[in-house]
Amino acid sequence: MGNSTRSGVLIVMPAWNEAEAIGNTIREVRRIASHHDILVVDDGSKDQTAWIARQAGATVLKLPFNLGVGGAMRTGFKYAIRNGYSAVVQVDSDGQHDPHDIDRVVAGLSHADISIGARFAGRGSYDAKGPRRWAMSFLAQVISMVAGTRLTDVTSGFRAANERALHQYIEHFPTEYLGDTIDSLVVAIKSGCTVTQVPVEMKARQAGTPSQSPWKATLYLARSGLVLCFALARRKSPREHLVPSSGDIAGEGSVQA
Template sequence: MVSPKTRRVLVIMPAWNEGATVGTTVTEVMNLNEGYDVLVVDDGSKDATAKVAAAAGATVLRLPFNMGVGGAMRTGFKYADRKGYDAVIQVDADGQHDPRDIATVLGGLETADIAIGARFADKGDYKVSGPRQWAMVFLAAVISRLARTKLTDVTSGFRAGNKRAIAQYLDHYPAEYLGDTIDSLVVAIKSGCRVTQIPVAMRPRQGGTPSHNPAKSAIYLLRSVFALLFAVTRSRSKIAVQEGTL
């Protein structure tokens, strides 16, 4: 196991039209002075996202068109693998994930392959209601049984992964709606990855326009159930079959 003091960590920041916030978020990560490298994957933005991120000190990869968070993260994982990083962590460009919690979430990798920064684990005051809340409770209950550990926030994108997780993600990381959180987690668990969660406090979006609206929230429950059903019927990743444990 690579020591936390010597491991190379890549912060992957998917960004779509986040020119108003991405620069500040990158700067916050850099100011931690923890030695993290920051990769911003510009997901087909029409604004100055790429320019602002680069000016703040991030490495920037630009996708030719919008592929969604799943597509952006796949790009980030491929970059991490090719550059030999020991661990990765996703941080949202809109500032809702507090960079000061990065080290804490990475600490979960001492006992697991994937560590989730959980919003509903007795820290912070982040709340949801209606269909989104019902979906999150249902998904957490089902996936907790699969993982054989209590998970309260399985849709959180604030996640860290070690080399084993990166290898698994390269084999299978979906780009479908909700797939980047639900499907990827279920398949990782079925492939033998250990999962844990770390309590974190979410911040309000620091600027820009939220991607969710009432219409999307109304159909969240139905789509999340379909995403889960698809995930649990998908076959195990060949990473687990061919290599066992890494």
């Protein structure tokens, strides 16, 4: 892991009871993005998620109990820094993120500290309707003003971070699921990190059932509005805690737009 023949980019997959889908997801990612290493953070699964992930070729960290996506990703960020990776890209373990888009998202780090794989940016057929879409649009508009750039999908979990953002995430990334994408993004921006977005496509889950029903997803987004208010009310984090941006962090020949 992390030797000179690799890209320097670590794919982190948080996983909770994803035994049905994770094996195929890892194999597809390895086939398409074999130049990146894969870390699965098993978030206290009760099934065979960890064993299947190892059999499929991923490195696995198994948490003793469920911490939520935020806690799992924070574990992945610390692993990346300790093992010398220069960037992390978060990919869902259920197969919804298209592996062909991984390098597109990572390529955004050539001119920003955080690159978001945006579902509402002109590619693919993913759609959200009703209150859920209204809430997502509102959150995107507010955070776009904070970031000083147009963002359309600030709740997307398909995102990459360079070393500068990773150090910030390790210090401030929320461990709970509620607000992990919103709070972490606003705090990173207020700490001096720059953000961009890249159009991506979404696929159907390979197996299993969504962790959130449409009603729960809508409630989550409504609560995210409250999280946004708290995040905006925070004072800026000292910029001196951030490591300098290093420009193109992905390694020679590893990223294709």
